[in-house]
Amino acid sequence: MLHLASATGPDWAPRAIAHLDEVLLDHAHLEKKAAGAAVTLLFRYPEHAxxxxxxxxxxxxxxxxxEGVLRHLERRGVPFARQKPGRYPGRLHRAIRSDPKHQLLDSLLVGSVIEARSCERFGLLADALPAVDSALAAYYRSxxxxxxxxxxxxxRLAECFHSSDEVQTRLEEVAQHEALVLAENLPEARLHG
Ligand SMILES: [Fe+2]
Ligand SMILES: [Fe+2]
Structure with missing residues (x-):
């Protein structure tokens, strides 16, 4: 089960498919950022085995x-390039408190909610894409x-450092914040747009 405070509306997938190459390029950047966020935590918290x-x-x-998204970009003839980031990540990260007591918890929960939203939207693309690009639909399903x-x-990692009650309470708050960020953003051709 995905812990999200809102469901993506029915207009999102058709809009994403109308700008599919832009969304796919955004997706490539997001996968790289997801790897970078995990590596950043490794360097920031070497004391946490x-x-x-x-x-x-x-x-x-x-x-x-x-690398998988890069292969689909290449197959579709879309060059990988720098892209203006969407508004979502910057606004979402405002939920991370800067004091040492809460920063790790909030970083892990923001990571968790981003994963949940990505998963939800990959599912919507997997359902909507077969008539447009069946290989890409299968990739999203995978x-x-x-x-x-x-x-x-x-x-689970957050619960290594905090009680499950504390994690659940804060998760609700972060998920609410994420839902607000999505609701306030103007539509843009991004995975989290
Ligand atoms: Fe991923
Ligand atoms: Fe992921």
Whole structure:
């Protein structure tokens, strides 16, 4: 089960498919950022042994997703390029409190919610794409289990450092914040747009 405070509306997938190459390029950047976020936590918290192997594995898996999206970009004839980031990540990260007592918890929960939203939207693309690009639809379907597992893994890691009550309470708040960020953003051709 994905812990999200809102469901993506029915207009999102048709809009994403109307700008599919832009969304696919955004997706490539997101997979690379997901790997980078995990590696950043590895460097920021070398004292937390519990984080090291799981986040290293997660980062490698995200880079393999990155390479998978690169293959689909190439197949579709879309060059990989720099792209203006969407508004979502910056606004979402405002939920991360900067004091040392809460920063790790919030970082893990923001990671968890991003994974959940990605998983939800990959599922919508997998359902909507078969008539447009069946290979890409199958690729999105193949990512669902991994992204749902990443969502749970970030929660499990948070529970290595905080009680499950504390994690659940804060998760609700972060998920509410994420839903607000999505609702306030103007539509843009991004995976989290
Ligand atoms: Fe991924
Ligand atoms: Fe992921």
């Amino acid at each position: 519990a984080l090291q192997k799981p986040l290293s594995e997660l980062a490698r898996e995200e880079l393999s997703h990155f 990512l669902l289990a991994a992204e749902a597992r990443h969502h749970r893994e970030y929660l």
